[in-house]
Amino acid sequence: MNILQTFALVALLCAGATPLAARPLDAVRKDGTLLLATEGQYAPFNYFKDQQLAGFEVEVAELVARKMGLRPQWKALGFDALLTGLQQDRWDVAIASHAITDERAKAVTFTAPHYCSGGTVVSMNPALRSARDLAGKLIAVQTGTTYAAEVRRLPGVKSVKNFPSDSDARSALASRRVDAMVTDRFVAKELLRKSPNAGFHIGDRVTTERIAAAVKLGNTALADAWSQALQAVMDDGSYAQVSQKYFQEDIRCPAQP
Template sequence: MKKILTIITILAVSVSLFVGCTKTSTADDSLTKVKKAGTITVGLDDSYPPMEFKDSTNIIKGFDIDMINDIGKKMGLKVKIVPTAWDGIFLALKANKFDVIQSTVSITDERKQTMIFTKPYIYGGNAIFVRTNYSAINSDKDLDGKTVGIQMGTTAQGVLSKLTGIKEVKKYNSMTEAFLDLKAGRIEAVVSDPQVGDYYIADKKSDFKRVKSMLNQEPVGIGFRKTDVALRDAYQKAIDELKKDGTLSKLSIKWFGHDIYK
């Protein structure tokens, strides 16, 4: 009888230990890992000015870059930027190439199936940009029969797919390439986030203008693996503090010319 009780006790302890180990292995240690490393790695596509881009000296800068560095300071972490092509950035996050994506990522229902996000820290969407001296496009209805440029993998592709009559949607690896083709007259319009297109207008006022009507508006957030809730929450806390202390307003004025947080 004692032997039977002993065996039962051993089995019970073994099951308890197994369950305990299972819980530990599946626990969310995302924040702990980052803190232990002392560095948070951030994936982004560095061809999307003024959010994230390389300047003439090959230094990566932009609104998101400044914001990321300020978040790192709030969290007490060093920041490592991992430049990644947009068309592979979500797979790279899943493969643990970096801890977070902060690269003007629109929050969509499709993306929420595989990722978790912070609250929106900016609102983007899809606006139409044309050459300054071009008057044939004044709304989405005027895209009929036109060739339109977009960046590959952006939400612009889905938005334009709902419109009928567009001659061709030409996909580019970067917005820079799209705007160069627009300037050269190889395409009639570019569809992109308003912040991005407005930056090109500010830099080249004589070349481009934005059509008044927007195709849509989209919340932009920072993306994390679904398991990394603790890291996402700590990142969100840092963003909230930057918003409260006026840092994000200063960055907005620096990069967009006005305070989008008012």
């Protein structure tokens, strides 16, 4: 995506001065450490709690890494730099609620999805619920997410405004600088749970997405090993425990026909 190229410098600055070489699976196993990158600003999936990374994706990624026999090691930085960092060999795996798209799949290799979700309408006006209700409205989205393109395809939307983070988009909505925002449906549910009196209203889901971790383009051995470990985590019940902890439901994708 072009927005990823725009933020390449951010990735270089945030990832540290010493670059890491691209590592095939054998090298990762020999080292014993899996270098993971996430945003850390997207609760309940990845966020900081008492200066430590926490969240559904953080816990699932650590389960997967350990199932692979590896020690997880984390970096946190802006969402738009995460996939660029894979291309620049800065870390082994990025996991930060990236939806699988054809465009992204040209730049990175995706693993099996670790959950399914979709973009959901959030507004201060309970009358704004569906895609049809967004006609003529100014809609906030987070930069680098798939929601900008998806919302632009909805009939009659007046304009889409990008914000650096989901919390920035939320602040714009709370101050009524935009009419509504589109964010992940589980993020929207968490927002309502944490701020029940803030005046936010959750509407309908307007997109459906499969969410997966990503590795450098062509690093299929690492992607396959991750996917196999993820399936093992799903099979042994530990995935379901983490999912219930954060969402009170199992959010894995339904089996493909």
